[in-house]
Amino acid sequence: MFESLTVIKDALPYLLKGSFATGGIVLGAMLIGLTLGVLMACGMVYGRRWVRWVVGFYIWFFQGVPVLVLLFLFYFGLFNYLGFNFTAFTSVTIVLGMTTAAYQANIFRGAILSLPIGQFKAANALGMSNVQAIIHIVLPQVLRISIPAWSNEFSIILKDSALAFVIGAPEIMARTQFVASRTYQHLPLYITAGLIYFVLTWSGVKGLRALENKVRIPGYSHQGK
Amino acid sequence: MSRSEPILKVENITKSFGTAHILKGVDLELPKGGIKILIGPSGGGKSTLLQCLNCLVTPDSGTIWFNGSVVDIQKSKELYAFRQQVGMIFQDFNLFDHLTALDNIIIALCKVKKKNKQQAKERAMVELEQVGLSDKGHLYPAELSGGQKQRVAIARALAMDPKVLLLDEPTSALDPELVGEVVAVIRSLAQKGMTMIMATHQISLIRNLADEILFMKDGLIAEQGTPRELLGAGVCTLSQGFCDKLNEITGEEI
Numbered sequence A: 001m002f003e004s005l006t007v008i009k010d011a012l013p014y015l016l017k018g019s020f021a022t023g024g025i026v027l028g029a030m031l032i033g034l035t036l037g038v039l040m041a042c043g044m045v046y047g048r049r050w051v052r053w054v055v056g057f058y059i060w061f062f063q064g065v066p067v068l069v070l071l072f073l074f075y076f077g078l079f080n081y082l083g084f085n086f087t088a089f090t091s092v093t094i095v096l097g098m099t100t101a102a103y104q105a106n107i108f109r110g111a112i113l114s115l116p117i118g119q120f121k122a123a124n125a126l127g128m129s130n131v132q133a134i135i136h137i138v139l140p141q142v143l144r145i146s147i148p149a150w151s152n153e154f155s156i157i158l159k160d161s162a163l164a165f166v167i168g169a170p171e172i173m174a175r176t177q178f179v180a181s182r183t184y185q186h187l188p189l190y191i192t193a194g195l196i197y198f199v200l201t202w203s204g205v206k207g208l209r210a211l212e213n214k215v216r217i218p219g220y221s222h223q224g225k
Numbered sequence B: 001m002s003r004s005e006p007i008l009k010v011e012n013i014t015k016s017f018g019t020a021h022i023l024k025g026v027d028l029e030l031p032k033g034g035i036k037i038l039i040g041p042s043g044g045g046k047s048t049l050l051q052c053l054n055c056l057v058t059p060d061s062g063t064i065w066f067n068g069s070v071v072d073i074q075k076s077k078e079l080y081a082f083r084q085q086v087g088m089i090f091q092d093f094n095l096f097d098h099l100t101a102l103d104n105i106i107i108a109l110c111k112v113k114k115k116n117k118q119q120a121k122e123r124a125m126v127e128l129e130q131v132g133l134s135d136k137g138h139l140y141p142a143e144l145s146g147g148q149k150q151r152v153a154i155a156r157a158l159a160m161d162p163k164v165l166l167l168d169e170p171t172s173a174l175d176p177e178l179v180g181e182v183v184a185v186i187r188s189l190a191q192k193g194m195t196m197i198m199a200t201h202q203i204s205l206i207r208n209l210a211d212e213i214l215f216m217k218d219g220l221i222a223e224q225g226t227p228r229e230l231l232g233a234g235v236c237t238l239s240q241g242f243c244d245k246l247n248e249i250t251g252e253e254i
């Protein structure tokens, strides 16, 4: 017992350093997902037939293949093949980003479809182009509506980022495994890793909830406040 | 009316949704300063026609003239410039929910008219004042009553200096006691000489405001004439019958 505690105490700074890598992967992936997701959602709703087809194929592919397979496919295969010399860290970020983009696209698409069409018409009637209407009228509302679902996606990606250890990105899981394989204190170390993930998820979700409240449109509360 | 050049003119507008022919060739001329009122049974195509006039609904065929020249609706630049000059008021207001009343007005001034923020704000304040809401600019749509929302929507349209205003049942979604405030705003617009075409079931507007009443039925203008011609004592017209029915419902006198 005492031995476990010392191992944890010694390993903790090393493990915590991994949370910077984990944080970087998650942040990067979520931003890639946000950008691609918004573009694809707009493509699905407003795009021409070929655009919808391409986006549909993308989503079908990334939702259909396990993240781990995607990771190997890109890291050992496609990136090399295309001549990109990405580090494990970059590769994981990009692959998770492209995966979450597929899910985020559907989140944003649903939010777009939930908006009454009238506001788009009103924007057009004032002389706004479709792109202006999307940027100034649709997206500000869509992003607000999407925060709760986006926060789910965040916690999923945070935990999926642990898969990065298999290609050796120096994040929490990889570091934990490294220490565990030397000290044989598997249980306490993985409990520690789990707790770190738990704290990260919790603070991220908490932060997003705070954001949600901050940008809430006055007069729209469902709680009668 | 035929003395002055029409500001907006359409010819042979047709529109189908699937196999349903909603507009079957509508012609219309709107002279400067004129006020035309569309009435007719539900589903007759009034909303569709109004939205075809500024191509929110793309007509299947037909030609639109604005200020004497044909609008090429295939060219987006030309279409957007045309729409800027044609204001539209909707039955359900369609305010931008994420913006305050003031910002609802400001946004198109900034993004479409490219005014700077300060100019846009000053103009927006003037328009809010006109509709009697200068103290409500900071409120969001969800914090406004129906009548206030519609007045903001009118202010928003007017801030763009439209040459023509299209109004689609501007008072139909309002509680009876709120109708008056919106009607008052529309009346004052009429007094200032605003060119308007309005679908409405508000008898007082039909009777007192219209230069001409257009009775729409089954995608065609079935009857058109001045209120005196169509609603005068003793005449027997579709419009008369329709207004009588409205009266039975509202108990209002024509």
Ligand SMILES: Nc1ncnc2c1ncn2[C@@H]1O[C@H](COP(=O)(O)OP(=O)(O)OP(=O)(O)O)[C@@H](O)[C@H]1O
Binding pocket: B017, B022, B040, B041, B042, B043, B044, B045, B046, B047, B048, B049
């Ligand atoms: N987007 C659409 N798709 C299919 N059908 C439509 C669409 N919009 C309108 N219609 C149909 O067109 C017909 C005319 O509708 P429109 O809204 O123009 O009537 P209206 O005269 O404005 O009626 P109301 O007085 O009830 O407002 C209706 O039968 C309606 O079902």
Ligand SMILES: [Mg+2]
Binding pocket: B046, B047, B048, B168, B169, B199
């Ligand atoms: Mg209608």
